[in-house]
Amino acid sequence: MRRKVHVLTEGEAQKGNTLEIAGIRIAWSFDREPSGSSHHPVGPDARSDVTLHVRDHPPPPFPKKEKTFDSGQTWALFRSGGKLVLQNTSLHSDISPSRFLFLAPDLKSGDLYMTVDTPQDADPLGYPLNQVLWIILLSRGRGILFHACGIDDHGKGYLFLGNSGEGKSTTAKLWFDHGLTILNDDRIIVRENKGKLWMYGTPWHGDFKEHSLHGLPVQKLFFLRHGTKNSSRAKSGAEAVSMLLARSFPPFWDKQGMASTIDFCQRLVSNIPCYELTFVPNAGMIDFVRNT
Numbered sequence: 001m002r003r004k005v006h007v008l009t010e011g012e013a014q015k016g017n018t019l020e021i022a023g024i025r026i027a028w029s030f031d032r033e034p035s036g037s038s039h040h041p042v043g044p045d046a047r048s049d050v051t052l053h054v055r056d057h058p059p060p061p062f063p064k065k066e067k068t069f070d071s072g073q074t075w076a077l078f079r080s081g082g083k084l085v086l087q088n089t090s091l092h093s094d095i096s097p098s099r100f101l102f103l104a105p106d107l108k109s110g111d112l113y114m115t116v117d118t119p120q121d122a123d124p125l126g127y128p129l130n131q132v133l134w135i136i137l138l139s140r141g142r143g144i145l146f147h148a149c150g151i152d153d154h155g156k157g158y159l160f161l162g163n164s165g166e167g168k169s170t171t172a173k174l175w176f177d178h179g180l181t182i183l184n185d186d187r188i189i190v191r192e193n194k195g196k197l198w199m200y201g202t203p204w205h206g207d208f209k210e211h212s213l214h215g216l217p218v219q220k221l222f223f224l225r226h227g228t229k230n231s232s233r234a235k236s237g238a239e240a241v242s243m244l245l246a247r248s249f250p251p252f253w254d255k256q257g258m259a260s261t262i263d264f265c266q267r268l269v270s271n272i273p274c275y276e277l278t279f280v281p282n283a284g285m286i287d288f289v290r291n292t
Helices: 129-138 168-177 237-245 255-271 283-291
Strands: 018-021 024-030 050-055 066-070 076-080 083-087 099-103 109-114 144-153 156-161 181-184 187-193 196-201 215-226 231-235 274-279
Touching: 024 129, 083 129, 099 129, 129 144, 129 187, 144 168, 144 196, 144 255, 156 168, 156 196, 168 181, 168 283, 181 187, 181 196, 187 215, 187 255, 196 255, 231 237, 237 255, 237 274, 274 283
Parallel strands: 024 050, 050 109, 156 215, 215 274
Antiparallel strands: 018 024, 066 076, 076 083, 083 099, 099 109, 144 156, 144 181, 144 187, 187 196, 196 215, 231 274
8 A cells, every 4th residue: 555645746845935845945035926826925934944035027237257067058056246146047058047046155045036927836946946956955964866766665765866767767657556655756855864864755756747755764775777687786885976976966066065965975875775776667676676
């Protein structure tokens, strides 16, 4: 029987004017509240990690742009006027950005400037700013966002890591069809909680839309590979850390954040059994993983 949890559709991770994922909470307020909106003005909130003010107009002129990181496609990060600024296009794109997120140096507050309207009750950050903001916040020693599928097998947490095409969505569908809860098939956050390493679902799914935001301790970790039979090889030490980093979203632009990310990966491989898993997508994979 599948564990009874609230499974969210995309866009439902937020409640009113807050968004909480993996225990990290953001609150926002708007310059102008839409008529009939459930959003309410907010000020500094002791329960929130970040408080954002959403402004429905372009940002003021930039005194200077100091490039920090450019994805080359959907987002870029730079510094201006002492603040970290995130925009939702490349700095070299022919498309003008529609969102600019200005973050205070302590990352506890910010201003989100929007040049287009956001749907009522939607996450105003939108893709990809929401994911990048979580990467920035996690890089301060809080954890890591992974390319991964998370499975809750009646309270046992199995984390399957893989890059595109390595079987994450296939794994999610297989375990879901056998009555298990899927945290996410593509984006999983791992954090320390009460002295244990926990994995949490996110609303940023891949091909498989069933997902849940709850969390549980990681019991086993697997690096996925398609194959002709189910088999596993234990991985540890520097090799396992390297494999984790290759399947993570590290803050390349932040030396301190990278050091924190590598340290967190080392703690993961020191405390969680890690395996390279070659698998066949049938019911035999489930028993194989449980018995590994």
